Amino acid sequence: MMLDNFEQIGKFPLGLFTAGMRVILILLTAFLVERFLRGLIRRFVESRLKDKIFKKERRAQLETIISIFSGTSRFIIWSIAILVALPEFGIDISPILAGLGVAGLAVGMAAKSVISDFIAGVFIVLEGQYYVGEKVKIAGVEGQVKEISLRKTVIEDKDGLLHLIPNSQIKIVAKKID
Helix, strand or coil: CHHHHHHHCCCCCHHHHHHHHHHHHHHHHHHHHHHHHHHHHHHHHHHHCCCCCCHHHHHHHHHHHHHHHHHHHHHHHHHHHHHHHHHHHCCCCHHHHHHHHHHHHHHHHHCHHHHHHHHHHHHHHHHCCCCCCCEEEECCEEEEEEEECCCEEEEECCCCCEEEEEHHHCCCEEECCC
């Protein structure tokens, strides 16, 4: 009996190895899909806006749109990858998915402001109200736009402070034109 246990010490559990390989494959696939989609989004946006906007404004709008769609796709891809990888660690995702469904319903009912932010963010980007890198005054904050997402706009003021402004609260934009 003691000899049998001693022989097991040098053996690597095959199940752990295969589960680990599957997790690595899942993460690698998520990484590759994210990279592929980022390139696809870039090519699609550039082809759609090729002749509509010129000069510096064009590049700023392209980068903003690409950033928004790439960030959204990154979130979705990695969320799915995590949910696919969890069973490899012995975690049953059925309760997680059921909980997410119930939470989604509750969040959907309470997400009026998030939906407003999202819609406002889409119009900010599509109308080209301002772009990343431009100097603006929004909601009483003056500075350079550092990031635009569908939820918020981030502005860095002259003191180096970052201001996060929900897009639904942006009513008036003052933009410095160079």
